[in-house]
Amino acid sequence: MEELNQIYNSVLIGKAPETKDLVQKAVSGGLSVGSIISTMNSAMEEVGQRFSRNEIFLPEMMVAARAMKFGMEILEPRIVGEAKDTKGKVLIGTIKGDLHDIGKNLVAMMFRSAGFEVIDIGVDVTKERFLESIQAETPQLCAISALLTTVLANLAETIAFLKASEVGEKCKIIIGGAAVDAGFAERVGADGYSDDAGAAVQMAKSLVQSGISQI
Numbered sequence: 001m002e003e004l005n006q007i008y009n010s011v012l013i014g015k016a017p018e019t020k021d022l023v024q025k026a027v028s029g030g031l032s033v034g035s036i037i038s039t040m041n042s043a044m045e046e047v048g049q050r051f052s053r054n055e056i057f058l059p060e061m062m063v064a065a066r067a068m069k070f071g072m073e074i075l076e077p078r079i080v081g082e083a084k085d086t087k088g089k090v091l092i093g094t095i096k097g098d099l100h101d102i103g104k105n106l107v108a109m110m111f112r113s114a115g116f117e118v119i120d121i122g123v124d125v126t127k128e129r130f131l132e133s134i135q136a137e138t139p140q141l142c143a144i145s146a147l148l149t150t151v152l153a154n155l156a157e158t159i160a161f162l163k164a165s166e167v168g169e170k171c172k173i174i175i176g177g178a179a180v181d182a183g184f185a186e187r188v189g190a191d192g193y194s195d196d197a198g199a200a201v202q203m204a205k206s207l208v209q210s211g212i213s214q215i
């Protein structure tokens, strides 16, 4: 599909205003939000691979991220819409040492669109801040994003810290992001893992329905 190819290339080379225009045209022309997001995700995947092969460097990765964010600005109101009822409350953040937030923001949008109340506490979040925020906000779920392998120790430590705390029994922890997988999630005692924002919402719904009480 020509429009999707154009969006892919525009994100890949980091043309932010052009990406915004192309995404606007694509949605006006009836293309699905899901197909546009997965196209932009594929472009970011390719950006990551080129970065690993030293074909591009940090500035190129930054402009590509900015382009995807511009595209997401058009999609956000279409994803989030008007939630009619509350399915539960989710607190979300990216783990300490990690500044990646595109995936976290996408997961937050999907939760909002499914009727969850979302408290986004940002990036580079310490275990103490996770705990304080959970105590203050009393969510049923805490969602943690991690894209760098260098932050996996922080993530494991944070999960152990929260599980050993007074919120441990009451607030379930789900994790995701390029640095983690289901095996890691199980080893560190997370209650759930997903590699995809849509599937994360389904998992969250079943965790909430399985009778987790609010703190």
Ligand code: B12
Binding pocket: 041, 044, 045, 047, 048, 049, 051, 052, 058, 061, 062, 064, 065, 097, 098, 099, 100, 101, 102, 103, 104, 106, 107, 143, 144, 145, 146, 147, 148, 149, 150, 174, 175, 176, 177, 178, 179, 193, 194, 195, 196, 197, 198, 200
């Ligand atoms: C964009 C990007 C950046 C941008 C981030 C901009 C931003 N505001 O987020 C910038 C340029 C700043 C950046 C910086 C760096 N980056 Co970077 N970055 C990427 C890149 C290309 C894309 C990430 C992205 O946004 N993808 C699109 C989103 C939608 O996908 P996603 O985040 O994976 O999220 C989806 C799922 O994972 C899941 N998900 C995500 N979070 C959660 C949470 C929960 C609870 C759940 C259930 C699901 C879930 O749902 C999302 C939607 O489906 C990746 C490559 C990659 N393949 O991931 C590298 C990558 C993550 N970066 C990498 C590196 C090395 C760095 C730097 C260290 C580079 C440097 N030398 O400085 C710095 C680190 C800065 C820091 N301290 O965080 C490496 C990490 C390698 C590793 N093994 O650790 C990668 C993998 C690139 C590579 N192949 O080498 N980066």
